[in-house]
Amino acid sequence: MTKSPSSPAPGLSPGARVLRVAMNGVTGRMGYRQHLVRSILAIRDDGGVRLPDGSLLQVEPVLVGRDADRLSELARRHGVERWTTDVDAVLADPEVDVYFDAQVTSRRYDALTAAIKAGKHVYTEKPTAETLDQAVDLARLAATSDVTCGVVHDKLYLPGLVKLRRLVDEGFFGRILSLRGEFGYWVFEGDHQAAQRPSWNYRAEDGGGITTDMFCHWNYVLEGILGRVRTVTARAVTHIPFRWDEQGREYAATADDAAYGIFDVETPDGDPVVAQINSSWAVRVFRDELVEFQVDGTHGSAVAGLRRCVAQQRAHTPKPVWNPDLPVTEPFRDQWLEVPANADLDNGFRLQWEEFLRDVAAGREHRFGLLSAARGVQLAELGLRSSAEGRRLDVPEIVL
Numbered sequence: 001m002t003k004s005p006s007s008p009a010p011g012l013s014p015g016a017r018v019l020r021v022a023m024n025g026v027t028g029r030m031g032y033r034q035h036l037v038r039s040i041l042a043i044r045d046d047g048g049v050r051l052p053d054g055s056l057l058q059v060e061p062v063l064v065g066r067d068a069d070r071l072s073e074l075a076r077r078h079g080v081e082r083w084t085t086d087v088d089a090v091l092a093d094p095e096v097d098v099y100f101d102a103q104v105t106s107r108r109y110d111a112l113t114a115a116i117k118a119g120k121h122v123y124t125e126k127p128t129a130e131t132l133d134q135a136v137d138l139a140r141l142a143a144t145s146d147v148t149c150g151v152v153h154d155k156l157y158l159p160g161l162v163k164l165r166r167l168v169d170e171g172f173f174g175r176i177l178s179l180r181g182e183f184g185y186w187v188f189e190g191d192h193q194a195a196q197r198p199s200w201n202y203r204a205e206d207g208g209g210i211t212t213d214m215f216c217h218w219n220y221v222l223e224g225i226l227g228r229v230r231t232v233t234a235r236a237v238t239h240i241p242f243r244w245d246e247q248g249r250e251y252a253a254t255a256d257d258a259a260y261g262i263f264d265v266e267t268p269d270g271d272p273v274v275a276q277i278n279s280s281w282a283v284r285v286f287r288d289e290l291v292e293f294q295v296d297g298t299h300g301s302a303v304a305g306l307r308r309c310v311a312q313q314r315a316h317t318p319k320p321v322w323n324p325d326l327p328v329t330e331p332f333r334d335q336w337l338e339v340p341a342n343a344d345l346d347n348g349f350r351l352q353w354e355e356f357l358r359d360v361a362a363g364r365e366h367r368f369g370l371l372s373a374a375r376g377v378q379l380a381e382l383g384l385r386s387s388a389e390g391r392r393l394d395v396p397e398i399v400l
């Protein structure tokens with residue numbers, strides 16, 4: 001590991017408790033932007049995370065990866081003291097407290113297994129594994145260890161979804177009937193304009209596919225807003241069969257780029273809710289945000305995106321009459337009221353990191369761990385199977 005002992009890490013106040021966070025995959029899209037820059041460096045540069053006793057818990061990243069040149073450049077650019085290409089050395093280093101993983105999905109299972117066995121606290125991107133067996137394996141390993149494990153559940157920390165959840169908690173909806181979600185945007189094929197996502201996302205053999213990528217998000221979103229997912233019916237499709245990679249080479253897109261899913265959900269009170277979520281990298285946006293969820297209930301409805309949430313009460317519901325001979329009679333979009341944040345809702349990735357770090361400091365479990373993540377992998381696996389077999393499938397309870 002490279003280290004310059006004479007230069008103290010920036011932002012460290014003398015005597016502050018410091019957690020060293022080994023961050024693997026920081027040259028990637030998510031690892032760099034959301035986790036390194038927007039979360040760990042932002043926390044470090046703000047002086048750390050405030051603990052309940054009023055003290056500060058500081059973080060010090062250790063950059064981990066395969067490309068020494070890129071890591072050293074990143075370390076220099078952001079004033080990070082340590083970086084290394086030797087993952088084993090990081091895991092063997094008693095000064096490293098937390099292992100974070102944002103590598104490509106296919107690398108995750110082995111990396112997390114090694115980290116937990118080495119006694120490191122683990123924080124990781126989703127999905128936690130490529131197969132349910134592996135995801136359950138990880139959850140079992142975590143359950144028998146005394147480390148804190150957290151899995152990115154970023155959507156639940158987004159302002160839009162925080163507001164939506166508040167409406168559920170306040171009983172705004174009455175009996176909830178349905179949720180419909182629309183996620184997606186056009187991902188360029190890469191020939192004339194470079195694709196805005198990595199090419200491995202479109203190759204099944206490299207762990208790609210939108211069902212694998214998104215159903216693990218939808219599982220915790222549905223659990224976090226409504227309740228447990230009991231069945232899944234899905235249709236996974238590859239709309240664009242050929243794409244061009246980062247080097248401009250044409251390749252066969254072997255993974256699904258759209259997934260149309262219907263989920264039977266059961267609320268904690270045992271009420272059924274039908275949820276329907278479209279996910280697509282082959283759709284053009286005529287929405288206010290790249291993801292939107294509409295929840296309809298007997299007493300009100302709401303539409304939440306990443307940031308905004310608007311709602312309409314039963315008493316304010318218009319009474320349109322279907323008549324194709326007349327132009328639209330109501331300004332439907334104007335009839336919704338903005339739900340205020342009433343709190344400082346920061347970047348969702350950073351908020352979850354802060355919660356996770358406080359959990360590590362307190363030696364307790366993080367509320368979104370490897371079992372919740374395994375349910376996400378399960379939903380993706382069942383979604384793909386439902387599509388292949390053309391039928392609705394039950395989602396069995398995972399028992400560790």
Ligand SMILES: NC(=O)c1ccc[n+]([C@@H]2O[C@H](COP(=O)([O-])OP(=O)(O)OC[C@H]3O[C@@H](n4cnc5c(N)ncnc54)[C@H](O)[C@@H]3O)[C@@H](O)[C@H]2O)c1
Pocket residue numbers: 024025026027028029030031065066102103104105107125126127152154198213
């Ligand atoms: N939470 C979210 O909203 C969200 C969004 C996108 C991606 N992700 C997840 O984050 C992870 C990374 O996705 P990304 O879009 O940043 O991908 P990316 O391709 O931009 O980055 C992948 C990282 O893994 C490294 N890597 C690539 N191949 C490797 C190999 N064979 N061995 C070791 N390391 C390798 C790369 O160097 C890079 O650092 C994926 O698991 C993905 O599912 C999460």
